[in-house]
Amino acid sequence: MQRRKFGRTGLEVSLLGFGCMRLPTVAEPRLDSDVGNIDEQQAIFLIRHAIDYGVSYIDTAYNYHGGKSEVLVGKALAGGYRSRVNLATKLPVWLVESEADCDRILNEQLAKLGTDHVDMYLLHALNKNTWRDKVKKHNILSFLDRAVADGRIKHAGFSFHDDLDTFKEIVDGYGWDFCQIQLNYMDQEYQAGVEGLRYASDKGLAVVIMEPLRGGRLAQNVPDEIQAVWNQAPVKRSPAEWAFRWVANFPEVSVILSGMGRLDEVRENLNTMADAKPMSLSKEELDLIEQARQLYQQRVKVNCTDCRYCMPCPQGVSIPRVFSIFNHASIYNVLEEGKRQYSHLIKEGRDASRCVECGSCESVCPQNLKIIQYLQDAHDALT
Numbered sequence: 445m446q447r448r449k450f451g452r453t454g455l456e457v458s459l460l461g462f463g464c465m466r467l468p469t470v471a472e473p474r475l476d477s478d479v480g481n482i483d484e485q486q487a488i489f490l491i492r493h494a495i496d497y498g499v500s501y502i503d504t505a506y507n508y509h510g511g512k513s514e515v516l517v518g519k520a521l522a523g524g525y526r527s528r529v530n531l532a533t534k535l536p537v538w539l540v541e542s543e544a545d546c547d548r549i550l551n552e553q554l555a556k557l558g559t560d561h562v563d564m565y566l567l568h569a570l571n572k573n574t575w576r577d578k579v580k581k582h583n584i585l586s587f588l589d590r591a592v593a594d595g596r597i598k599h600a601g602f603s604f605h606d607d608l609d610t611f612k613e614i615v616d617g618y619g620w621d622f623c624q625i626q627l628n629y630m631d632q633e634y635q636a637g638v639e640g641l642r643y644a645s646d647k648g649l650a651v652v653i654m655e656p657l658r659g660g661r662l663a664q665n666v667p668d669e670i671q672a673v674w675n676q677a678p679v680k681r682s683p684a685e686w687a688f689r690w691v692a693n694f695p696e697v698s699v700i701l702s703g704m705g706r707l708d709e710v711r712e713n714l715n716t717m718a719d720a721k722p723m724s725l726s727k728e729e730l731d732l733i734e735q736a737r738q739l740y741q742q743r744v745k746v747n748c749t750d751c752r753y754c755m756p757c758p759q760g761v762s763i764p765r766v767f768s769i770f771n772h773a774s775i776y777n778v779l780e781e782g783k784r785q786y787s788h789l790i791k792e793g794r795d796a797s798r799c800v801e802c803g804s805c806e807s808v809c810p811q812n813l814k815i816i817q818y819l820q821d822a823h824d825a826l827t
Contacts, residue, residue, distance in 0.1 A: 445498025451650030461501035466703030534568035566599035571606035595684035622650035647698035692720035754805035
């Protein structure tokens with residue numbers, strides 16, 4: 445397993461990290477189970493198999509699997525495995541109403557994990573609102589200082605979901621050791637993006653990558669025209685491997701998380717990360733990935749930028765959300781998933797069928813989109 449430097453900490457960690465948000469599950473959990481519907485035996489086997497073959501970064505969170513992921517991870521790391529890994533979990537800042545809540549939650553997490561410390565502790569899913577209304581308001585940064593000082597956490601970081609300017613503000617707002625961002629070849633300018641990756645790295649932070657496969661969508665149900673691009677390559681690789689190698693090509697990346705639920709996924713990712721070195725992709729290989737990205741982009745149905753000038757709709761239609769579901773279903777060839785998401789809008793009375801063609805949205809759209817027609821197209825496709 446390839447190992448990389450973890451920012452300025454002096455640590456070296458495995459390039460592949462085991463993300464414990466999508467562990468294998470069972471349809472009917474045992475009544476006496478303390479890990480909910482996680483398939484305990486299989487999940488423990490997968491985590492330990494990954495560690496045995498060189499994975500040294502295990503990532504979980506307070507809310508994963510309904511609060512049961514940390515319990516499962518604690519069991520998986522018993523029997524000598526805890527000392528072989530860097531363990532990461534996250535503080536659910538949305539639940540914090542006082543500084544005392546931070547201590548209570550961390551101590552609860554340590555008990556679940558069966559350990560006296562967490563190697564990497566993240567403030568979970570920071571955005572503009574939680575940074576200003578939670579972290580600063582409730583002195584969470586002071587809590588981090590105390591928890592580092594008393595040894596309950598070794599390194600402080602944050603995961604992120606917002607725009608680039610907010611990301612830079614947070615990076616500059618504390619002496620972080622690391623951060624966690626979403627990055628894949630489709631999301632190069634989304635949220636922190638490539639610019640954020642380099643900004644954090646230049647500040648000495650280790651950068652952990654989540655969603656390298658965009659929730660598996662870059663590896664599953666691959667459209668024929670995109671598979672044809674991969675088939676052109678002299679070296680044959682799976683769509684998942686191409687996506688992982690694009691992320692691994694950045695020398696600023698310390699860890700790439702993968703939510704692995706099957707043994708074949710673990711084995712493929714172990715093989716990929718063994719030699720996915722920084723700056724190892726050729727120009728021809730990068731061009732192939734760019735071709736695939738452009739073909740995915742061509743599957744966009746509505747060029748909505750989510751500027752929200754069309755909102756609020758007088759009839760309550762969630763116009764940007766309708767278009768987002770429509771585009772996502774088309775781009776990633778997941779129509780059934782799109783239909784399920786759209787059904788929730790129907791139940792909430794915010795679907796496109798509510799449109800009365802008043803035209804107020806079209807009169808203010810900076811993109812001059814034919815919103816009325818696109819709403820009808822989306823409704824037809826998603827029902």
